[in-house]
Amino acid sequence: MYPQLRIDLAKLAKNLKILEDLAKKGACSLMIVTKSFCADSGIIDMLLGSEYLDYLADSRIENLESYADKARMSGKETVLLRLPQHCEIEQTIRWADISLNSDIDTLRLLDEEAGRQNKTHKVILMIDMGDLREGVFFRDEEEIFELCGEILKMQNVKLEGLGVNLSCYGAIMPKADNLGHFCEIAEKIEKKFSIKLPIISGGNSSSIYLISRDELPAKINNLRLGESFILGRETAYGGLIPGAFGDAIQLRAQIIELKDKPSVPIGEVGMDAFGNVPEYEDRGIISRAILAVGKQDTDPDGLTPLNTKAEILGASSDHLLMDASGCGYKPGDTVDFSLDYSALLKLFTSKYVKRVYINEE
Numbered sequence: 001m002y003p004q005l006r007i008d009l010a011k012l013a014k015n016l017k018i019l020e021d022l023a024k025k026g027a028c029s030l031m032i033v034t035k036s037f038c039a040d041s042g043i044i045d046m047l048l049g050s051e052y053l054d055y056l057a058d059s060r061i062e063n064l065e066s067y068a069d070k071a072r073m074s075g076k077e078t079v080l081l082r083l084p085q086h087c088e089i090e091q092t093i094r095w096a097d098i099s100l101n102s103d104i105d106t107l108r109l110l111d112e113e114a115g116r117q118n119k120t121h122k123v124i125l126m127i128d129m130g131d132l133r134e135g136v137f138f139r140d141e142e143e144i145f146e147l148c149g150e151i152l153k154m155q156n157v158k159l160e161g162l163g164v165n166l167s168c169y170g171a172i173m174p175k176a177d178n179l180g181h182f183c184e185i186a187e188k189i190e191k192k193f194s195i196k197l198p199i200i201s202g203g204n205s206s207s208i209y210l211i212s213r214d215e216l217p218a219k220i221n222n223l224r225l226g227e228s229f230i231l232g233r234e235t236a237y238g239g240l241i242p243g244a245f246g247d248a249i250q251l252r253a254q255i256i257e258l259k260d261k262p263s264v265p266i267g268e269v270g271m272d273a274f275g276n277v278p279e280y281e282d283r284g285i286i287s288r289a290i291l292a293v294g295k296q297d298t299d300p301d302g303l304t305p306l307n308t309k310a311e312i313l314g315a316s317s318d319h320l321l322m323d324a325s326g327c328g329y330k331p332g333d334t335v336d337f338s339l340d341y342s343a344l345l346k347l348f349t350s351k352y353v354k355r356v357y358i359n360e361e
């Protein structure tokens with residue numbers, strides 16, 4: 001059935017191996033982030049076979065719930081990446097061994113609930129080093145120390161480490177200076193409270209390039225990697241990681257109509273299905289293919305047809321329009337696409353898109 005996500009587990013295993021080798025080089029433990037593929041069970045099972053991997057991380061508690069039992073049985077810990085909502089404290093304690101945090105009220109709720117569930121819950125305190133998403137702002141050192149002091153007093157919550165997230169909202173690059181400053185804060189905390197923080201988590205797929213340049217500060221001992229695993233890309237410059245696969249996941253969609261028609265619609269132009277006023281390039285009569293996949297399933301701007309003669313013209317909720325001139329297709333044929341992160345994320349999230357593991361076909 002189509003549309004279909006075609007998942008190459010062997011290529012993903014290769015990507016994982018490359019990240020493990022990089023992490024070893026940077027003396028880092030590894031959290032693989034499972035949200036972009038909605039914790040697909042085939043991919044999770046492959047990850048659980050890794051000996052190096054210590055953690056599986058996700059922003060959605062539902063995804064952690066789907067694999068927490070088997071992850072724990074395989075000796076891996078589960079990590080909630082998005083700061084816990086107050087409405088999901090019970091599930092956070094149940095399904096996440098570790099969560100990222102920045103708020104004292106949330107931490108108190110976690111402490112109470114962990115007591116109720118007779119558990120010790122580990123937390124990573126997030127420090128905002130300037131990207132302006134989650135974390136205590138790095139200039140508010142007193143607030144950071146106060147929060148650490150409060151956590152250290154808690155009975156059922158353990159301060160497991162510090163984390164930083166860059167290249168997200170503010171697109172701020174991880175560099176030796178901002179990550180260096182982050183490490184200084186960690187050192188000050190360790191000195192002030194006479195503790196050793198087990199995890200100093202230095203970011204996401206945008207931090208990888210620093211390992212290759214030997215510029216990742218030595219104190220950083222953990223990375224949380226999503227896109228570099230699923231799409232083989234580091235995200236500071238957007239380059240493919242040497243040896244990794246960018247095409248481990250592809251989309252296959254089916255042509256439901258193929259007709260020669262003009263390239264410019266006929267009549268007065270109003271608004272399209274999404275309220276935009278479109279503009280068209282006049283290419284004369286073209287072979288127009290309609291494929292059964294649309295904006296309800298994916299981000300059409302993030303699809304690239306593998307057939308270089310084919311070109312995407314646009315999409316509505318359920319239809320993808322393609323100039324297929326010279327491709328020789330007929331209705332019923334399928335077209336394969338490579339994906340960017342945004343297209344991939346939505347395809348995994350759409351319940352209308354089937355998944356196949358091509359190694360098992």
Ligand SMILES: Cc1ncc(COP(=O)(O)O)c(C=O)c1O
Nearest residue numbers: 033081165204205224225226227
């Ligand atoms: C807190 C946090 N860490 C790490 C990641 C992984 O990011 P990336 O996919 O760039 O590796 C994400 C996003 O998925 C995140 O929100």
